[in-house]
Structures are given as C-alpha cells and as structure tokens.
Amino acid sequence: MTELSSSATKPLVALGSRLKRVRERSGRSLREVARELGVSASFLSQMERGKSQPSVATLYSLSQLLNVSIDELFAEEETAPAEEAPIVPAEPKVVVKPVNRSDLGSLVDAWPHQPPPSLPMLSVTRPGERHVLEMDSGVIWERLVDNTGTGLDFLLITYPPHASSTNDQRMLRHSGFEYGWLLEGELEVTVGFEVFTLRAGEAVGFDSAVPHLLANRTDDVVRGIWCVRHAY
Numbered sequence: 001m002t003e004l005s006s007s008a009t010k011p012l013v014a015l016g017s018r019l020k021r022v023r024e025r026s027g028r029s030l031r032e033v034a035r036e037l038g039v040s041a042s043f044l045s046q047m048e049r050g051k052s053q054p055s056v057a058t059l060y061s062l063s064q065l066l067n068v069s070i071d072e073l074f075a076e077e078e079t080a081p082a083e084e085a086p087i088v089p090a091e092p093k094v095v096v097k098p099v100n101r102s103d104l105g106s107l108v109d110a111w112p113h114q115p116p117p118s119l120p121m122l123s124v125t126r127p128g129e130r131h132v133l134e135m136d137s138g139v140i141w142e143r144l145v146d147n148t149g150t151g152l153d154f155l156l157i158t159y160p161p162h163a164s165s166t167n168d169q170r171m172l173r174h175s176g177f178e179y180g181w182l183l184e185g186e187l188e189v190t191v192g193f194e195v196f197t198l199r200a201g202e203a204v205g206f207d208s209a210v211p212h213l214l215a216n217r218t219d220d221v222v223r224g225i226w227c228v229r230h231a232y
Contacts, residue, residue, distance in 0.1 A: 173212065178229075
C-alpha cells in the first residue's frame, strides 16, 4: 500500500485530533461513541489518530453526536494558530416558556419543528441540552429527541404534586393520539367519561380528540414517557 505524504496526512491528523478532543470533553468513551455510530472501536481510534479517513456520512453522524458542526471542524484547519484555541461547546438548546396549556392548542405548536427533508439522521440529547416547556400549572414537557418532524413528539413529562394539565381543570382536546408509559408516581387520567389511575409501569393510549385531562392528585412527583402522534 502506498503511504501518503506528510503534507497529505496533516489534514487528517488535525481533524482526528480535534474529533478526539471534542469526544473526550463530552465525557464519552471511544467504545461508547463507536457503538452509537455503528463502527468498530479500532476504526474510530484510527480516525482520531489520522490513520483513516472518515466518509462524509460518518463525519456528519459524528458531528451530530458530539454537538459540533462539520464547518467548524474544517474552518479551524485554515484559521487555527499553532496553538489551537479550545473548542467552545455549542449553546444549550433549552427553551423554557411558562405557558397556559389551555391556550396552547395542539402540542405540535409548542416546539420549533424542522420539515422532514431537513431532519437530521441522528439526534442525541442530554440533560440540560433539550427543549423544555413549562406550563403555568407546573407541568413540564421535555422533548427527548429533535428529529421527529411535525408528525410526532417524544417526551419526558413531569407532574409536580397536585399539578394538572390545566389550572382550571378544563378538559383538553386536539387531533392525534397520545401514548404514555408511567415511570414513577400515580397519574389520574380522564378521557371522555372514563376516569382511572395510571401507576408506575402501566401504559395508556387514547384518541386526543376526545376531551381529556391528566392530573397528579398525590404529594409525590409523577414522571412518564409520552409519545404524541399528530394528525398533520
């Protein structure tokens, strides 16, 4: 195999060292990142040492996973001085907006959404980096991934003690379906004329066009994983 010249390998070495630095600052191991990318740890190690050239798809997936843009990585090739400045992490994506749930309408209106053609192939979020919506009733929605488009939302919901979907106990209705799995606590669920208690480990699915209300009637925090399928 013909070896690359020193001048040809320099860009790969510089790119690899930056990728390694960003990965280490994210607190993630080489094996962990390799597993999430679907590549071997040895291949990722060679990439970080400038011994292997990543494909465009792999580089894009890495940039999404490590929260750094491809443009930033390559822009530094031309502008960085001999001693490169540390990579500054991107600003957190958290959006906190106390809102009145009764006035919100459909959940699809709560978040900034990207149209399907521009959805990223991979979305990895961590605590402190997610879109968060807080209701005036104290209920919190935390969007777990950012590539669901306009047709779906995947959420962590939190109901503080004695919190409910609306402050005035008004029933909500909007197009689509909701599916929930309770992680902890007890949640009173009203769908139409049906009223029941959902407990940790139990799941529910219902047509959200039917008037409904979720309420925590206890002194404990309630948390669950919620999936909302929108009609458009």
